[in-house]
Amino acid sequence: xxxxxxxxxxxxxxxxxxxxxxxxxxxxxxxxxxxxxxxxxxxxxxxxxxxxxxxxxxxxxxxxxxxxxxxxxxxxxxxxxxxxxxxxxxxxxxxxxxxxxxxxxxxxxxxxxxxxxxxxxxxxxxxxxxxxxxxxxxxxxxxxxxxxxxxxxxxxxxxxxxxxxxxxxxxxxxxxxxxxxxxxxxxxxxxxxxxxxxxxxxxxxxxxxxxxxxxxxxxxxxxxxxxxxxxxxxxxxxxxxxxxxxxxxx
Amino acid sequence: xxxxxxxxxxxxxxxxxxxxxxxxxxxxxxxxxxxxxxxxxxxxxxxxxxxxxxxxxxxxxxxxxxxxxxxxxxxxxxxxxxxxxxxxxxxxxxxxxxxxxxxxxxxxxxxxxxxxxxxxxxxxxxxxxxxxxxxxxxxxxxxxxxxxxxxxxxxxxxxxxxxxxxxxxxxxxxxxxxxxxxxxxxxxxxxxxxxxxxxxxxxxxxxxxxxxxxxxxxxxxxxxxxxxxxxxxxxxxxxxxxxxxxxxxxxxxxxxxxxxxxxxxxxxxxxxxxxxxxxxxxxxxxxxxxxxxxxxxxxxxxxxxxxxxxxxxxxxxxxxxxxxxxxxxxxxxxxxxxxxxxxxxxxxxxxxxxxxxxxxxxxxxxxxxxxxxxxxxxxxxxxxxxxxxxxxxxxxxxxxxxxxxxxxxxxxxxxxxxxxxxxx
Numbered sequence: 001x002x003x004x005x006x007x008x009x010x011x012x013x014x015x016x017x018x019x020x021x022x023x024x025x026x027x028x029x030x031x032x033x034x035x036x037x038x039x040x041x042x043x044x045x046x047x048x049x050x051x052x053x054x055x056x057x058x059x060x061x062x063x064x065x066x067x068x069x070x071x072x073x074x075x076x077x078x079x080x081x082x083x084x085x086x087x088x089x090x091x092x093x094x095x096x097x098x099x100x101x102x103x104x105x106x107x108x109x110x111x112x113x114x115x116x117x118x119x120x121x122x123x124x125x126x127x128x129x130x131x132x133x134x135x136x137x138x139x140x141x142x143x144x145x146x147x148x149x150x151x152x153x154x155x156x157x158x159x160x161x162x163x164x165x166x167x168x169x170x171x172x173x174x175x176x177x178x179x180x181x182x183x184x185x186x187x188x189x190x191x192x193x194x195x196x197x198x199x200x201x202x203x204x205x206x207x208x209x210x211x212x213x214x215x216x217x218x219x220x221x222x223x224x225x226x227x228x229x230x231x232x233x234x235x236x237x238x239x240x241x242x243x244x245x246x247x248x249x250x
Numbered sequence: 251x252x253x254x255x256x257x258x259x260x261x262x263x264x265x266x267x268x269x270x271x272x273x274x275x276x277x278x279x280x281x282x283x284x285x286x287x288x289x290x291x292x293x294x295x296x297x298x299x300x301x302x303x304x305x306x307x308x309x310x311x312x313x314x315x316x317x318x319x320x321x322x323x324x325x326x327x328x329x330x331x332x333x334x335x336x337x338x339x340x341x342x343x344x345x346x347x348x349x350x351x352x353x354x355x356x357x358x359x360x361x362x363x364x365x366x367x368x369x370x371x372x373x374x375x376x377x378x379x380x381x382x383x384x385x386x387x388x389x390x391x392x393x394x395x396x397x398x399x400x401x402x403x404x405x406x407x408x409x410x411x412x413x414x415x416x417x418x419x420x421x422x423x424x425x426x427x428x429x430x431x432x433x434x435x436x437x438x439x440x441x442x443x444x445x446x447x448x449x450x451x452x453x454x455x456x457x458x459x460x461x462x463x464x465x466x467x468x469x470x471x472x473x474x475x476x477x478x479x480x481x482x483x484x485x486x487x488x489x490x491x492x493x494x495x496x497x498x499x500x501x502x503x504x505x506x507x508x509x510x511x512x513x514x515x516x517x518x519x520x521x522x523x524x525x526x527x528x529x530x531x532x533x534x535x536x537x538x539x540x541x542x543x544x545x546x547x548x549x550x551x552x553x554x555x556x557x558x559x560x561x562x563x564x565x566x567x568x569x570x571x572x573x574x575x576x577x578x579x580x581x582x583x584x585x586x587x588x589x590x591x592x593x594x595x596x597x598x599x600x601x602x603x604x605x606x607x608x609x610x611x612x613x614x615x616x617x618x619x620x621x622x623x624x625x626x627x628x629x630x631x632x633x634x635x636x637x638x639x640x641x642x643x644x645x646x647x648x649x650x651x652x653x654x655x656x657x658x659x660x661x662x663x664x665x666x667x668x669x670x671x672x673x674x
Contacts, residue, residue, distance in 0.1 A: 051433070053432060054323060055431075055510070081434075085435075101425055101437045102362065103358060103425050103437060104362065104363065105356055105427060105437065110369075111427070115433050117435065118432045118433025119433070
């Protein structure tokens with residue numbers, strides 16, 4: 001009887017181990033790792049944004065200074081018509097400066113739903129807290145392959161008492177890099193509003209960064225907006241005066 | 251004989267006063283209703299043509315598919331040569347480019363910070379040019395409340411209600427915040443030259459009117475426009491001509507597969523307009539017809555009663571040997587005289603309030619407080635050539651018909667029994 005008993009115990013142990021191996025990590029733990037990978041103290045990013053509209057494509061170049069989750073300053077560098085346009089985000093307030101009118105205007109109310117420079121991204125998207133854990137409760141619903149990478153599929157629902165711009169999201173998160181490679185954003189009604197597809201990634205200072213991404217407004221009949229990050233500097237030193245209204249007019 | 255009969259009518263008021271008053275009242279009501287309904291009909295189509303639809307409208311095919319308020323991303327480009335072609339090909343119409351846009355009007359304080367802000371609905375029109383057709387089409391001189399019309403670039407008109415709400419007046423600075431043709435945020439500074447009130451509720455809530463060249467620059471729409479409106483020079487919508495103009499243009503200009511190639515729509519071909527104008531036209535025509543028929547029946551009855559009231563008199567005249575045919579003709583001439591007199595006087599009396607209301611209008615703004623329809627909230631009557639004749643249908647025809655039917659009784663009466671009837 002003893003060899004049979006030992007065999008049964010071994011089989012049970014193996015089965016338990018196998019179950020433990022296939023058990024996916026919790027949604028909350030994946031979300032925490034995504035936030036750890038994406039969030040940084042300070043960063044300076046230079047990016048190109050190509051908007052594929054119905055009348056053709058336009059490319060803009062911008063430089064963004066970001067401090068934590070509350071402060072961001074963006075200056076458009078190209079093309080000439082947009083050059084010098086600046087945006088400042090301080091907590092839940094957003095201002096834009098136009099050199100042609102020499103006016104600083106606060107973007108508020110329904111204007112937050114407007115497109116940023118004609119792209120598929122809205123000012124509301126810019127204003128949202130980048131830490132997903134603060135906004136959503138996550139559930140791991142499965143695993144799928146995206147662009148040849150094995151991914152966890154996460155479903156995010158708005159946390160009770162929190163009112164994010166999108167009621168729910170679906171994320172395909174790279175299992176090793178904890179970077180979302182694909183994302184869908186939904187309204188409360190369940191209507192698909194926005195999609196993001198990461199086309200290429202790059203490792204910079206031990207972080208995985210989306211190098212080329214296509215952001216698409218599902219309600220628009222166009223080719224989406226392509227973001228290409230040309231330069232990123234994490235934990236950069238940024239003087240405090242950058243995040244002031246005075247710097248908009250400089 | 252006619253003079254004799256009319257003198258009789260004038261002297262014997264019992265025979266003429268009641269029938270004449272009935273005819274005058276009936277004709278007055280008919281004529282005034284006709285001008286009122288015509289006024290409502292043209293109110294809708296004139297306001298829509300001036301601000302939105304034109305009598306014909308050229309847009310890109312993509313914008314035409316989009317409906318009433320397409321994005322400027324779908325605007326027509328290369329409008330200079332296109333307008334030249336339209337003016338050459340169809341000289342009977344006035345061609346004017348327009349850009350419609352939405353956005354915010356932001357009023358700065360002394361430090362350049364936002365002092366007040368409100369959503370606006372804007373028009374880029376041919377405003378500054380000396381030969382601007384839009385000044386006349388949109389009745390800008392008449393609509394001016396404060397200040398003056400723009401005389402140069404960078405000057406705008408805003409609705410008086412909006413200006414009051416924003417606490418700004420002529421001479422003030424305003425910044426337009428809108429979107430370019432490509433969707434980027436657009437900001438542009440303007441000086442408010444004057445304030446206007448169109449009497450069109452949808453416009454008076456928050457309209458801004460700027461010169462099209464300024465809007466082209468502000469919205470990055472060089473040589474582009476959302477639409478080109480075509481209006482007949484006599485300001486009257488000629489549906490058949492408009493359709494033949496549109497067919498001729500579309501036959502030559504449409505390029506298959508190019509969603510930005512121009513296409514022309516008639517006023518009736520535009521979404522929402524066809525149904526509204528047809529509905530109003532049918533309802534108003536039906537109302538005029540029904541009212542005219544009712545008034546005809548009333549006046550016909552009045553004619554009948556008038557004839558019956560004179561039963562005894564006619565009997566006496568027959569007993570004296572008056573010829574039946576002569577008596578019948580006399581009755582017809584009398585009713586014709588009363589009908590003509592009542593119709594002329596009724597028409598003249600109806601024309602007085604109708605003309606007053608055509609010139610002054612009646613402000614029904616409270617009915618359109620939240621309306622987005624391009625309908626003038628000042629209701630005006632419209633006097634048309636038909637106004638001068640419509641009253642004669644019930645006034646003369648019905649009255650004479652009533653008298654004619656009543657008079658048939660004359661022929662049925664036997665001379666032998668007349669004395670007995672009179673004795674009874």
